[in-house]
Amino acid sequence: MNFSKKNHKHKIINMNNVSKKVILSLAIMATMGLVSCKNETKQETETTTEVSKAMANAEVSFGVRGNCGMCKSTIEKAAKKVEGVANAVWDVEKKKIDVAFDDTKTDAMSIHNAIAASGYDTDKVLGSEDAYKGLPACCQYDHDMPLNQ
Numbered sequence: 001m002n003f004s005k006k007n008h009k010h011k012i013i014n015m016n017n018v019s020k021k022v023i024l025s026l027a028i029m030a031t032m033g034l035v036s037c038k039n040e041t042k043q044e045t046e047t048t049t050e051v052s053k054a055m056a057n058a059e060v061s062f063g064v065r066g067n068c069g070m071c072k073s074t075i076e077k078a079a080k081k082v083e084g085v086a087n088a089v090w091d092v093e094k095k096k097i098d099v100a101f102d103d104t105k106t107d108a109m110s111i112h113n114a115i116a117a118s119g120y121d122t123d124k125v126l127g128s129e130d131a132y133k134g135l136p137a138c139c140q141y142d143h144d145m146p147l148n149q
């Protein structure tokens with residue numbers, strides 16, 4: 001009987017250790033998340049320009065609202081997902097995107113719509129409210145932010 005009680009105590013102690021470790025790693029992950037939100041991913045511009053999965057014969061530039069490097073990657077990913085888009089580069093300071101695309105496969109409005117569906121306002125289409133609510137808090141940009149600065 002004594003023996004089994006001891007075992008039980010041991011188990012509780014182990015559980016405490018595990019939950020401490022879990023809490024610690026959650027805290028570390030949260031801190032890393034905050035850091036990546038604040039850090040602009042400026043170097044990303046160079047690496048994304050060389051990607052060209054589609055032939056581009058047309059270009060369009062328009063305003064897109066957003067805050068940070070994470071917004072940049074969400075916005076650019078949304079634009080590049082559109083079939084026919086060869087490249088998309090969003091400028092965090094100017095609140096503007098430059099998109100190169102094949103006009104036999106897509107058009108400017110489809111790109112506006114794809115970006116809006118990811119939660120971001122363009123100068124023609126307002127961002128999806130549901131997607132906006134799902135963005136990290138630091139990415140929930142001000143809807144009155146001026147475009148094409």
Ligand SMILES: [Cu+2]
Pocket residue numbers: 066067068069070071072138139140
């Ligand atoms: Cu952001």
